[in-house]
Amino acid sequence: MNRLIVAAAATLATLASLPAAAQFQKPEDAIKYRQSVMTVQANHLGRIGAMAQGRVPFDAGVAAANAQVVATMSRLPWVAFGDGTDKGRPTRAKPEIWKEQAKFKDLQGKLVGEAEKLEAAAKSGNLDSIKAAVGEIGKVCKACHDDFQAEKYSAN
């Protein structure tokens, strides 16, 4: 593993060290929290994506600020997918999340690693590096959503 991925794994371990039960009183709180994290993450990744695709002018400082948010968000939602959080509020989380934990956790680690690479690329200010990093993180988003995110929200 490279240095960034080691650092990412350490951060993930720290954030996961509080038991989920201490963090969320009810399953609906966990679902609302993880959905909120995903909303924030998608928004900020989208802002960098717009620059990578030339839809908005490239600004290195803005890209770096947004990448820092993406990297922070990438570490957060996983603790909120604990047992019993498959329902309680409309959710697109598929039952496969709780059946294929090894695969799901592998993708979590990959997302955190790619988000840290994006942060490093954005700090460097090199647009080509940022474009490449956006492409890589996008692949992880898609891989996880393809397997673990339903098209429609559950009824509760």
Added chain:
Amino acid sequence: MNRLIVAAAATLATLASLPAAAQFQKPEDAIKYRQSVMTVQANHLGRIGAMAQGRVPFDAGVAAANAQVVATMSRLPWVAFGDGTDKGRPTRAKPEIWKEQAKFKDLQGKLVGEAEKLEAAAKSGNLDSIKAAVGEIGKVCKACHDDFQAEKYSAN
């Protein structure tokens, strides 16, 4: 102004430098985004608060990780309170936000400053400093919610 507040103001300026129109396609997107940020922020501040109040054991590393999230979140929601985002999705944002912009902006800056102080306190690992910082940021949360947050969500 102290160093932290100057740094906070600079970060806020960078994040605000993209026009809101480029960030949110529709008012409902802005409302969903700012609500998501607030949900994440409240969750992580709550985790530190639980340690400050002795409800969960103090862990300096966990406190620091959570404070970093709070500091990041504190800078984000403000761009999503642009003109025309008073409706479009159920919201607790009061009309006063758009009538008392100077007061609202002053509280934004105070929140960012107190969140950075909390981050610094958490990094120091000193529980008494963390307790004091949690108290101060809590005052800013309350001051803003008292004036600008309705008790109930709007119908749309």
